[in-house]
Amino acid sequence: MASLWTTRNLTMADAPNPFQIPNITKFKIALCQLSVTSDKNQNLDRASRSIRFSVEQGAKLIVLPEMWNCPYSSDYFAKYAEDFDNRDASPTLSMLSEAACCHGITIIGGSLPEWDHGRLYNTCCIFGPDGKLKAKHRKIHLFDIDIPGEISFKESDTFTAGDQPTIVDTVGRIGIGICHDIRFPELAALYRKRGVDIICYPGAFNMSTGELLWELVQRARAVDNQLFVATCSPSRNSTGSYTTWGHSTLVGPSGEIIVTSGHEETTVIAEIDYSNIQLQRKSLPLDDQKREDIYKVIDVHELNP
Numbered sequence: 001m002a003s004l005w006t007t008r009n010l011t012m013a014d015a016p017n018p019f020q021i022p023n024i025t026k027f028k029i030a031l032c033q034l035s036v037t038s039d040k041n042q043n044l045d046r047a048s049r050s051i052r053f054s055v056e057q058g059a060k061l062i063v064l065p066e067m068w069n070c071p072y073s074s075d076y077f078a079k080y081a082e083d084f085d086n087r088d089a090s091p092t093l094s095m096l097s098e099a100a101c102c103h104g105i106t107i108i109g110g111s112l113p114e115w116d117h118g119r120l121y122n123t124c125c126i127f128g129p130d131g132k133l134k135a136k137h138r139k140i141h142l143f144d145i146d147i148p149g150e151i152s153f154k155e156s157d158t159f160t161a162g163d164q165p166t167i168v169d170t171v172g173r174i175g176i177g178i179c180h181d182i183r184f185p186e187l188a189a190l191y192r193k194r195g196v197d198i199i200c201y202p203g204a205f206n207m208s209t210g211e212l213l214w215e216l217v218q219r220a221r222a223v224d225n226q227l228f229v230a231t232c233s234p235s236r237n238s239t240g241s242y243t244t245w246g247h248s249t250l251v252g253p254s255g256e257i258i259v260t261s262g263h264e265e266t267t268v269i270a271e272i273d274y275s276n277i278q279l280q281r282k283s284l285p286l287d288d289q290k291r292e293d294i295y296k297v298i299d300v301h302e303l304n305p
């Protein structure tokens, strides 16, 4: 079947398409926590099987992990990268487009290394139920970390940072972030202001920060903004240079964990009910209680000119 993906970067104001599901409130989401190897074809097969399984379980929205077609390592990103504008050179996008179209579902395609005019990006592609590329999100906050004796990683050595938030309208209004993007509450607050129902963060937290922070930041983004947060990680593989934490999770609008996984390969299915967002906001109207008048950060020079 011919792929239906387009190359236009549709981020904020995508027009509704005929496949948009109107006023959907309840549906199933799947988080495909995939095992990632250095064999790209095998990674694609695994993802394809997990998507099919999710569809059989009734999922309408499917989330894949950060860097699922490629090991999470600076040595691999360029080798595994695909040029999204060249259909023949992008087997991963073709597979995602066909899967979305065949099954009539929305796929938040995790993230992949993307080549564009000599630059590499860590990019999430979102396909609608018609198989078209609705948007792509390039990771905005690159992950640079150096904890001596524990972990040292510098995404900015290989990737260029994206510079746009990404919202798509399919099964509700969805905001996208990639892994380290979750640490920045400003991005989630912006999505909240723009009416997002769920923020999906494909991610690959590590063993040093994962235990303490992975769940904490997901619940914080959800509870601060009274919306759903979904994360999807690769499963743990201790043989590579970077060991991922795993634990793909869905959090509800009051900060409650609806479902979570361990670190092994698995497909997590859960039901989302968007009416819980309104319930939560009605019983605790944080937006009305906000005091924007006193939050302005005042530069010390304004106080002491």
Ligand SMILES: NC(=O)CCC(=O)C(=O)O
Pocket: 066, 142, 143, 178, 179, 180, 181, 183, 203, 204, 205, 206, 209, 210, 213
């Ligand atoms: N891939 C990433 O962005 C990892 C982010 C992470 O582990 C963190 O602590 O932040």
